Structures are given as C-alpha cells and as structure tokens.
Amino acid sequence: MTAAKEAADLPTASPSGRHDGHRAGRPHVVIIGAGFAGLAAANELGGKDIDVTLIDRRNYHLFVPLLYQVASAALSPADIAEPIRRIVSHHPNIEVMLGEVVGIDKESKKVALADGSAVPYDRLIVATGSTHSYFGHDEWEKYATGLKTIEDARQIRGRVLMAFEQAEICPDPAKQQSLMTTVIVGAGPTGVEMAGAIAELSRHTLARDFRNINPETARVILVEAGPRVLPAFPPELSEYAHRALTQLGVTVMVDTPVEDVIAEGVTVGGRFVPAGTIVWGAGVRASPAGTWLGVETDKAGRVKVEDDLGVPGHPDIFVLGDTALAMHDDGQPLPGLAQVAKQQGEHVGGNLNAHLTRGAPMPPFRFKNRGNLATIGRNSAVADFGKTKLKGFTAWLLWGIVHVYLLIGFRNRLLVTMQWLVAYVTYQRGARLITGERKAPIRENHRRTSAAE
Known part of the structure; x- marks a missing residue:
C-alpha cells in the first residue's frame, strides 16, 4: 500500500x-x-x-x-x-x-x-x-556535493578548508597541488559564483594563513558540458563572465562533459584531473x-x-x-x-x-521577468534586464543591494551588510570553521626538509 x-x-x-x-x-x-x-x-x-x-x-x-x-x-x-x-x-x-x-x-x-x-x-x-541531479550517476553524490541545503554548504566549506590543512602537512608537492585543486561541475549561476568565491578565498583570505604551502597557487577548475558559462544569460554577458573568471585564476572548460567522478578527482574530456574538493552544480x-x-x-x-x-x-x-x-x-x-x-x-x-x-475563478499566472543577476567576484557581476544589460562594478553593486533587500529580517540584512563591508576592506572571511565530525588530518610518516638541510 x-x-x-x-x-x-x-x-x-x-x-x-x-x-x-x-x-x-x-x-x-x-x-x-x-x-x-x-x-x-x-x-x-x-x-x-x-x-x-x-x-x-x-x-x-x-x-x-x-x-x-x-x-x-x-x-x-x-x-x-x-x-x-x-x-x-x-x-x-x-x-x-x-x-x-x-x-x-x-x-x-x-x-x-x-x-x-x-x-x-x-x-x-x-x-x-x-x-x-547526477544524470543517472547517483554514486557520484558522495564525492561531488551539491549546494541546496545548509548541510551541503557546511560540507563543502569543510572539504575546502580541510584540503588546505592536509596540503599543509603533506611532503609531496604533487599531492599538495591536487589537494589544493577544486573542481566545480556546471557553469550556471551557482557554479560561476562558487568558482569565483573559492578563487578569492584561496588567493586573498588564506594566502597569509599557511607556512608550508602557497594558497595563491591553488587551482579552481570550472567544467561545463555546454558551449558557454551562464547559458541563461545573453552571449555578451557570458563572454564577460568567462573573461572575469579567467582573470581571477579560474580555469574554465566548456564543451567538456564530466565522464566520471571518484574520491580522488574527476575525468573530463578523457583526462583525469586530481582534486581535493569537487562541487556539483550541473543539474x-x-x-x-x-x-x-x-x-x-x-x-x-x-x-x-x-x-x-x-x-x-x-x-x-x-x-x-x-x-x-x-x-x-x-x-x-x-x-x-x-x-x-x-x-x-x-x-x-x-x-x-x-x-x-x-467562488471567483483562479486567473492564469503570468511571469514578469524582473531581471537576472549573477556575481563573479570582487567588483564583478552581470545583470540582464532584457534591453538593459550591466556588467562589472555597477552590476556587482546592484547585485549586493538586491540580495540584501531580499533577505528576510532586519537583523540578517544588517549582519550581511556589515560582514560584506569588512570583507571588502580587509579581504578576510570570518566563517572559516571546519564543523561536523571531521577529524584532524593524519600526518604522513615523513619529515620535512628545509632549504638549510
């Protein structure tokens, strides 16, 4: 039954x-x-x-x-x-x-x-x-976390930060680089915003926090099966977003579907890419x-x-x-x-x-498009209002105003505004916590050698 x-x-x-x-x-x-x-x-x-x-x-x-x-x-x-x-x-x-x-x-x-x-x-x-949606490959979910819930967000944050912690104590340079590689599957708004945010996190926020690795060399790879990023936006805004991501240090791979996902990385375009963190935003x-x-x-x-x-x-x-x-x-x-x-x-x-x-009849629903926005990174965003299209700092500022306005509750709006202002001035982020049941990384049985040795 x-x-x-x-x-x-x-x-x-x-x-x-x-x-x-x-x-x-x-x-x-x-x-x-x-x-x-x-x-x-x-x-x-x-x-x-x-x-x-x-x-x-x-x-x-x-x-x-x-x-x-x-x-x-x-x-x-x-x-x-x-x-x-x-x-x-x-x-x-x-x-x-x-x-x-x-x-x-x-x-x-x-x-x-x-x-x-x-x-x-x-x-x-x-x-x-x-x-x-993993397009029939639900086994990929345990390796490539999507972003729909707070639990998802905490898991991604924990994986990203833990990967840098593991890289810090890893003596193998190749393994360090793979740990500091993040692959994001899907170049819609979620994927683009996530790629830009992680690139800025590694190049600015974490740059001074570690001693044995250089977070500025971290790789962020954005993979898209279609021909361009932000496919729901006009081509000129997609092209701008592609250039802006590249300037942030993000490697953008279009026309490249994902073929396999395992714990150690992803296979794209017939090539295996080792990664410490995989984020799913494709469907x-x-x-x-x-x-x-x-x-x-x-x-x-x-x-x-x-x-x-x-x-x-x-x-x-x-x-x-x-x-x-x-x-x-x-x-x-x-x-x-x-x-x-x-x-x-x-x-x-x-x-x-x-x-x-x-007893009045239910009228038909008519959608009124009030525009579409996506942020890419610091001072960079795109906005599509039909005939009016914005990009760069103006779109980024508008994106911030709109999202603060739409937040429910005065307290939320005030807190987010203040944190964004502090982050903009200092390049720092205050929520760098690894939460949950994650344990400290196990140190490999190797001793680092300094240049003096």
Whole structure:
C-alpha cells in the first residue's frame, strides 16, 4: 500500500490539536514547503478568513541564492536563514508544522506525514523545491556535493578548508597541488559564483594563513558540458563572465562533459584531473511530489501544471516553484529561479481568498521577468534586464543591494551588510570553521626538509 493510500486511514490532526482540520467551518489551506513559493503564498493568505497550515521538514526559511557564501566561508548559516514561525508570527491564522511529508491522498484530501499522522486540506499548495541531479550517476553524490541545503554548504566549506590543512602537512608537492585543486561541475549561476568565491578565498583570505604551502597557487577548475558559462544569460554577458573568471585564476572548460567522478578527482574530456574538493552544480531534479500525486511529470520530475498552476484534473491542488513545469508565454518552461517561485506563490496565495470565499475563478499566472543577476567576484557581476544589460562594478553593486533587500529580517540584512563591508576592506572571511565530525588530518610518516638541510 502506498503512503498516499495509507493517508486515508491515518488519524488526522491540525497543529492546534483539533481533528477536523478546520476552525469554525473556515476553509483550510495546507502549504507544503516554506521556500520562496510556499512562504510567499502563506504571507498572501495571512490575515484572511482562512485557516493555513504551513508544513516543512526544517524550522527555517533559507535564502538559497547566498548559500554559496556559506560554502566559501564568507557568511555563517544564521546570516541567511530565519525561523519560519518568526516570519509568519504576525498572522494568527497561520500555523506552522514541523514534519516530513511522505504522501498525498487526493481522494480523501489528506497529506501523510512520516510520523504516521495525516493533515486534511480543502486546498493544497505543493512547493517542495528540488534537489541535485547526477544524470543517472547517483554514486557520484558522495564525492561531488551539491549546494541546496545548509548541510551541503557546511560540507563543502569543510572539504575546502580541510584540503588546505592536509596540503599543509603533506611532503609531496604533487599531492599538495591536487589537494589544493577544486573542481566545480556546471557553469550556471551557482557554479560561476562558487568558482569565483573559492578563487578569492584561496588567493586573498588564506594566502597569509599557511607556512608550508602557497594558497595563491591553488587551482579552481570550472567544467561545463555546454558551449558557454551562464547559458541563461545573453552571449555578451557570458563572454564577460568567462573573461572575469579567467582573470581571477579560474580555469574554465566548456564543451567538456564530466565522464566520471571518484574520491580522488574527476575525468573530463578523457583526462583525469586530481582534486581535493569537487562541487556539483550541473543539474537539478524536482522533489518526489509528482510521485506523491501520481500525476504526469517531465524527465526532471516536475509536475505539469495548468495556466493557473493547478494540477490537471485536480483543481484543489496547486504546484509551485522548482516542483512545477510551468510554461512562459513563448512556450518555454519557466526557469527555476527564486523570482519565479515567489511570483507564483504570490499569485496563488493572493487569488485563493477570492476563490474560496466568493467562488471567483483562479486567473492564469503570468511571469514578469524582473531581471537576472549573477556575481563573479570582487567588483564583478552581470545583470540582464532584457534591453538593459550591466556588467562589472555597477552590476556587482546592484547585485549586493538586491540580495540584501531580499533577505528576510532586519537583523540578517544588517549582519550581511556589515560582514560584506569588512570583507571588502580587509579581504578576510570570518566563517572559516571546519564543523561536523571531521577529524584532524593524519600526518604522513615523513619529515620535512628545509632549504638549510
């Protein structure tokens, strides 16, 4: 029996302890996922005559666009995350439930949770995001970490810093160089930003911290299967990004698909490249929401939705963000961007009140492109606003302003701004901690010889 079918027989409960899923006969909207889409929908429904239950397996909202700065030791996790309960605390009709969804029963209108309970709904919004895709090579995941969660960012940061620590005590120059080599697979915004950040980390921040190695000689290799970096940007901005990365010391390899990934490095273009750290940014796949719903999906697992973002044949269910295959006016799929997810959440949340209380039809969703930005490194970024295209310092400054503005909470904005200012002046990063269960590197049974010897 599937989790969805089992949900029909599970005990139902609401966060307030009631077992009917409603209060005073009001309609009940359940939102799965507190990312950009889910949170936007919840805020639109806040204060309305509707009961809202927001379910997430974590108790915080994560500002994913700045996650790479945690991975590259520029920011701490708390700088880009905010507790969900705090964000929606001023909406008394929204209750937050910490739980992991394992199934959806469309017939009985219940969401099954991992703890064995189920939450009933009148309308369901699924905004569960995406995870990494290794294109059929899931065995690569343990060697090449993706960047979707705080845990991912901490793991990458730990691997990068530990590689330099191991190189510091390694007597073999060739092994030192391989440890100080980082390979990043995928040259989309995540890969480009990660490559630039690690290059600056090694050449500026770590340059004076070690005695037996020279971090300035560290190699950062960006590998892209396609013909250019930042393929979603216009060619002239891609070319600028390529040049800027090269000036930072990043080796950019385009038209070069990855053939294999092992603990010691990657095979690209028929050549093995030893590496101390491998970061995966080449592909994503949607959450298992399509499987829960038992509906049609594309190869990436995205649920095919109607113009109003509803599931075909199930007008009481909406799918948003990276989980949805929504089409632009030109017939092309909408990209998996934060602004797309946020606009979709605002659209569904903003129109559900009229739909539930007055029976008004759900209007079709229309995406308004507010521009696309990507930073490359210090004083260097690109911005695409359609007819207007920016690059260099102006785009970099705009990128910083936009991302600080979009951060939730005054405290987060102030902390990030201050840390960026300090880092800009001093070239230092304050989050260079190796956390988790990582142990000190084992010294090889060799004695270093100095030049005097």
